[in-house]
Amino acid sequence: MYTHIIVHYDEITLKGGNRPFFERVLVDNIREFLKDIKYDNFYKEGGKIILNINKNTDLEKIKKTLKNIPGISNFNFAVLEEKNLEKINKKTVELLKNYLKTENEKNLRQTQDDRKNEIKTFKIEARRADKKFALKSPEINAKVGEYVIENMKLKVDVHSPDLDVIIDIGYKQCYIYFEKTIGIGGLPVGTTGNLISLISGGIDSPVASFMMNKRGAKNIFVHFKNKTIAGQNDGQDKIEKLVKQLCKFQGKSKLYVIAFEKFQKKIIVNIPSKNRMIVYRRIMFKIAGEIAKKEKAKGFVTGDSLSQVASQTIDNISAIYNIAKLPIFPPLIGMNKQEIINIAEKIDTYNISILPYQDCCSFLIAIHPETRANLEEILKQENNIKIDRMINDVILNNKPTIIEL
Ligand code: ATP
Ligand code: MG
Numbered sequence: 001m002y003t004h005i006i007v008h009y010d011e012i013t014l015k016g017g018n019r020p021f022f023e024r025v026l027v028d029n030i031r032e033f034l035k036d037i038k039y040d041n042f043y044k045e046g047g048k049i050i051l052n053i054n055k056n057t058d059l060e061k062i063k064k065t066l067k068n069i070p071g072i073s074n075f076n077f078a079v080l081e082e083k084n085l086e087k088i089n090k091k092t093v094e095l096l097k098n099y100l101k102t103e104n105e106k107n108l109r110q111t112q113d114d115r116k117n118e119i120k121t122f123k124i125e126a127r128r129a130d131k132k133f134a135l136k137s138p139e140i141n142a143k144v145g146e147y148v149i150e151n152m153k154l155k156v157d158v159h160s161p162d163l164d165v166i167i168d169i170g171y172k173q174c175y176i177y178f179e180k181t182i183g184i185g186g187l188p189v190g191t192t193g194n195l196i197s198l199i200s201g202g203i204d205s206p207v208a209s210f211m212m213n214k215r216g217a218k219n220i221f222v223h224f225k226n227k228t229i230a231g232q233n234d235g236q237d238k239i240e241k242l243v244k245q246l247c248k249f250q251g252k253s254k255l256y257v258i259a260f261e262k263f264q265k266k267i268i269v270n271i272p273s274k275n276r277m278i279v280y281r282r283i284m285f286k287i288a289g290e291i292a293k294k295e296k297a298k299g300f301v302t303g304d305s306l307s308q309v310a311s312q313t314i315d316n317i318s319a320i321y322n323i324a325k326l327p328i329f330p331p332l333i334g335m336n337k338q339e340i341i342n343i344a345e346k347i348d349t350y351n352i353s354i355l356p357y358q359d360c361c362s363f364l365i366a367i368h369p370e371t372r373a374n375l376e377e378i379l380k381q382e383n384n385i386k387i388d389r390m391i392n393d394v395i396l397n398n399k400p401t402i403i404e405l
Contacts, residue, residue, distance in 0.1 A: 001098050002059070002077040006168070006175055007049040007066065010073035010185040023049075026071045026188040032251055033065050045170055046129040063181060068248045070214050071188035076166070078177035083133060083169060085140075089147040092165060092176055096122075096152060099178070121157035122148065126167045133169045140167055187216030189250045194218050195329065196292045197301040198284060199239060199255075201357045204303030204332055206242050206349040207340050211331035212301050213249045220295050220400070221246075221253060222288050224260040226358075240403060241352045247405040249347070254400040256291055262390060263287075270384040273366035277311045278373050279382060282323040286387075289325055290395045297326070304330040308337060310369040319373035 007030070012022040027049060030042070039062070040052040053062070059077070066075050081091040100119060107115050126140035135143065144167060145156055168175040197209045197219035209219045223239045236257060243255050263283050271279045288300055304312050311320065321328050332340055344350035 001079065001095065003053065003080050004078045004175060005051040005053060005062065005066070005075055006078050006177060007051065007075045008073050009047075009049070009071055010183075011187055012071060022071075022188060022191050025190045026069075029069055029071070029188050029190065029251065030066075033069055034062065037062050037065065045172075050175075067181060067183055069188075070184055070186045070216065070249060071191075072183035073185045074180050074182050076177035076180050078168075078175040081174045081176060083130070083174045085135065085143060088140075088167060088174055088176065089144055092124075092144055092167070093148060093151045095176055095178075096148065096154070096163075096165070117162070119154070119162040121155045121161045122163045122165055123156060123158050123161035124148070124165050124167060126169065128169045130169050130171050140169070184214055184249075186214035189213050189216060189218050192216035193299075194220055194295060194297040195299050195301045196288045196295065196297045197221050198288060198303075199223050199242065200303065200359055201239055201242065201353065202303065202359065203337075203344050203350060203353040204305060204308075204340055205301075206246060206303075206353060207343045207347070208301050208303040208329075208331050209246055210249055210343070210347050210349075212329060213246075217301075217329075218250050219246070219253065219301060220291070220297055221255040222258060222284075222291055223255065224258050224284050224287075226261045226264055227259060228261050238352060238355050238357050240401065242349055243403045244405060245347070245349050245352060247403060252402060252404045254295075255403055256398055256400045258287055258394060258398065260284075263387060266385045266387060266390075271381050274368060274370040275373070275378055275381060276366060277369050278316055278319055278378060279385075281311060281320045282378075282382070283387065285320065285324045285328075287391055287394065290391055292326055294395065299327040299329055300324060302328060302330050303332055303340075305332045305335055305337070305340065310371050313371045313373075315372045316370065319375045319378055322375060 009026060012019060012026065015022050023044065027044065030049065037058060038054065038056040040054050042049060042051040066072055079091060079095055081087050103116070103119065124141045124145045126137040128137050148154060149156065163178050165178045166176070168177070192215060195212055195217045197205070197212070199205045199209065199221045200223070212219060221243050225236065239257070240255065243253050247253050264280065267276055267279050267283065285300065304317060307313055310316065341350060344353060
């Protein structure tokens, strides 16, 4: 029944002179994400992106895909009609009848508890991009509304209707639609820059990466692995699975896996146990800084949440972040664990994150780790570990794995 999908975008509309750039990136992203889906074409029309679909279009698949593209605030399945009131009336009733029938059938397949309330009321909401159209919006609302009442057993409720029917009068044609699917909103990936995302395999860091996707950033993933404790290949599978899941939001992704055992050995010899976690994490940022140079990334992403674990007290976070030469973005810093878990479940990373895996940070961890780091003391202790050459070698020989959905 549907011939078009109307894609509405979010904050792009606020971007003033940069708007064409943001729109272009969103269009490119949509094209890339839909490359395995059959549709006719798409075009931009008056602040919307419109996809022309056909009978071979897999509606469920396209819906799932568009729901995950940052920058899209919502979209509707629609039909096209000429800008002629009589035709609009007829098409609206035909579409409504069809819709109610499918909804009823869907409901019959549901259990009593999952059944939706029957649709009894509606409201027509006309939008007019074409201000030259003969009828003004309130007149369209009244006329189409009247026709629907005459031809169907529905009542008007302008305050809280069961169904909002949109009559969207564009410059060339008119679109009719009602079912709105909410997207993730925010900004298109690729509009704000590349970030190095430190991904650990836990629950938090994948959520942090997703949050930065919503703000238009693309993550280049770095994972530090101690193969002595994680096993040669164990765990890497898990990290790759997580990154694959995150490709749903940012497309094709790069993952650097850095052998961390050599660095940890040096740290264990030179740094007292209570400070080791802090130094592990400082060294991670030092190495990630070299990858940032190579990748022309402008900052780092971590899954830190204030005081969730010992390494995340204010003093420890400042001692750790102090080593970084680029800004660090910890989008979960003020979130509670349960709030983070809720997002992890929504973006389908939670079930992967809870698979067993020995993170390198758990290696020889102190029973009483420092919670009030003293940076001067740490800097003195770090003087004894000479790792610049090791870092150079690791970076030179490391090729990222490319992961796709
Ligand atoms: P997560 O659930 O993301 O593992 P966490 O609550 O377990 O976080 P930590 O283990 O202290 O906290 O790690 C804090 C952050 O440091 C992580 O979110 C991640 O960004 C980074 N990090 C920790 N371990 C690694 C690792 N092995 N490789 C890459 N980044 C890591
Ligand atoms: Mg962790």
